[in-house]
Amino acid sequence: MDKESVRIEFTVNNKEVALDIPADATALHVLREMLSLTGTKEGCGIGECGACTIVVDGKAVNSCLMLGAQLDGRMVTTVEGLATESGLHPLQEKFMEGHAVQCGFCTPGLLMSSHALLEEKENPTRAEIEKAIAGNICRCTGYQQVITSIETAVSERLDGENR
Ligand code: FES
Ligand code: FES
Structure with missing residues (x-):
């Protein structure tokens, strides 16, 4: 059947x-x-x-x-x-520039967890970023580059809004 x-x-x-x-x-x-x-x-x-x-x-x-x-x-x-016709999403750009991607297997999940956070909060703290990605395991980067890249995406967005 x-x-x-x-x-x-x-x-x-x-x-x-x-x-x-x-x-x-x-x-x-x-x-x-x-x-x-x-x-x-x-x-x-x-x-x-x-x-x-x-x-x-x-x-x-x-x-x-x-x-x-x-x-x-x-x-x-x-x-x-995430990407649009005008280019990559800022998180994707910052992950690339900030060496937050090594083998890349975890990257889609990290991007989506951080994207949900940035849609919900304009200026998340480092602790909030860490909590948002706590369920995303990365075997390669040690997380520091990931967290820094998310922070950079946040601060550039805030700078853009204040210009
Ligand atoms: S594949 Fe879904 S949490 Fe690991
Ligand atoms: S970049 Fe390899 S698991 Fe995260």
Whole structure:
């Protein structure tokens, strides 16, 4: 017998999508395997590493722990949705300039966790930045470059607003 499927409709990276998915598929599976949004990574698959972080209705979530069916009606941003036609997102630029990327496997998740924070708070403290990325494991950078890059993105945004 065919696996039970469910119809979902949601917005991902400002595009509306509608598709039938297996009822037991994770959001991560839907994004990577059914929509080819492979920027979101699968590390542990059990909510421990943060590599699969996406933003759903403004909140950073582990897509490996979310059912695809729960995407229905939601507004989703993945790492593919950060850059615009005019260029990379400031966080992406600062990660590159600040050497916050080595192997890069954790980077989409770190970007999405910090993006959710910067959308919520105009001027987060270092402690708030550390808390926001506490669920994102990086084996390479030691985190300092990541935190500094996020701080730089914040301060340049504030400078831009005060000009
Ligand atoms: S793959 Fe989702 S938290 Fe590790
Ligand atoms: S850059 Fe390699 S795991 Fe973070």
